[in-house]
Amino acid sequence: MMLDQSTYEDWNTFCVNSKDAWFWHTTRWLEYNLVYRPETHAISHSFLLFLNGELVAICPIIIQDMSLNEVTARSISYPSGHGVLPAIASGIAKTASRKIWQTCAEMIDSIAEKNNVKHASFRITPLTESGQNLAELSEKLNMVRQSNYLESIALTLIIDLISDKHTLRNQMRKGHRYDVKRADTLFRTKGLTRDRYLELMNSV
Numbered sequence: 001m002m003l004d005q006s007t008y009e010d011w012n013t014f015c016v017n018s019k020d021a022w023f024w025h026t027t028r029w030l031e032y033n034l035v036y037r038p039e040t041h042a043i044s045h046s047f048l049l050f051l052n053g054e055l056v057a058i059c060p061i062i063i064q065d066m067s068l069n070e071v072t073a074r075s076i077s078y079p080s081g082h083g084v085l086p087a088i089a090s091g092i093a094k095t096a097s098r099k100i101w102q103t104c105a106e107m108i109d110s111i112a113e114k115n116n117v118k119h120a121s122f123r124i125t126p127l128t129e130s131g132q133n134l135a136e137l138s139e140k141l142n143m144v145r146q147s148n149y150l151e152s153i154a155l156t157l158i159i160d161l162i163s164d165k166h167t168l169r170n171q172m173r174k175g176h177r178y179d180v181k182r183a184d185t186l187f188r189t190k191g192l193t194r195d196r197y198l199e200l201m202n203s204v
Contacts, residue, residue, distance in 0.1 A: 003027070003046040003058075011048060014058050019129040019136075020087035024078075025060055033062055037079040040064035045111050049086075049104060059086040059104050063115050076112060076120035085122045085144070098143060105147040122149070 003011060008027045015021040023029055034042050042064040049057040062083065066075035077083045086104040088097050112120060122144070130136040145151060160168065169177055186192065 001048045001050065003030075003044065003048060007048055010055060011058055014048075014055055014089070015087065017090060018058075018087045019090045020085070020131075020140075021058070022084075022125055022128045024084045024123075024125060025058065025087050030060055030062065033078045033080050037064075040066065040079045042079050045115070047107065049100065049107075051100070055089065056092065057086050057088045057100050057104055059108065060084055061108065061111060063111075063117060066119060068119055073118040074116050076108070076117055076122075082121045082123035085124055085140070087128075094139065097139075101143045102147075105143075120149075 001007065012026055015025045018025075030044060030046060034044060036042075042062050045061040045063055047059050047061065048055055049059065060083065061076055062078055063074055063076055064079055065072050066077065068075070086101065088100050092100065108120070111117070124137065124140060124144075125131050126137075130140065141151065160171075163171075169180070172180065187197075
């Protein structure tokens with residue numbers, strides 16, 4: 001079933017309850033992307049997947065014009081960046097989950113073929129519950145690979161600002177801790193202040 005105003009509530013309720021979904025799956029983020037860059041001519045082809053009358057997956061799909069090697073082509077992605085993978089309902093067995101993913105992948109391929117899509121990119125966010133579970137994340141990556149998508153790893157760095165300086169310093173790698181110590185010494189011996197440092201950086 002294609003997503004429209006009549007299914008917004010079901011879609012967003014699903015987002016709240018699925019371990020695979022995050023804010024990027026919601027209709028609010030979809031609507032934002034549809035108007036974010038008008039020159040991309042973004043159109044939603046998002047759909048809901050039902051099995052025996054039960055909503056088992058949602059698939060946010062936006063097709064837009066994208067410049068690839070100085071050639072404009074149709075792309076499945078968000079104007080703000082990568083698209084997101086389909087979200088599958090929580091509590092579904094692994095075997096059934098794989099079949100649901102395969103159905104979603106086949107539907108995405110069909111939509112791509114009908115709309116002359118030449119490129120597609122999807123992001124697995126670590127901000128979902130399943131994205132933080134190594135076993136579930138590995139399973140999801142395997143399903144994506146089996147659908148002939150190429151894998152590109154992007155590191156996510158998180159700075160813990162709750163811990164005190166002593167704890168943060170002890171958790172650093174040895175080389176990083178040395179760099180911080182050198183910078184601290186430089187600030188003290190050269191009489192640098194934060195404002196002077198920012199002034200020097202902005203002047204480069």
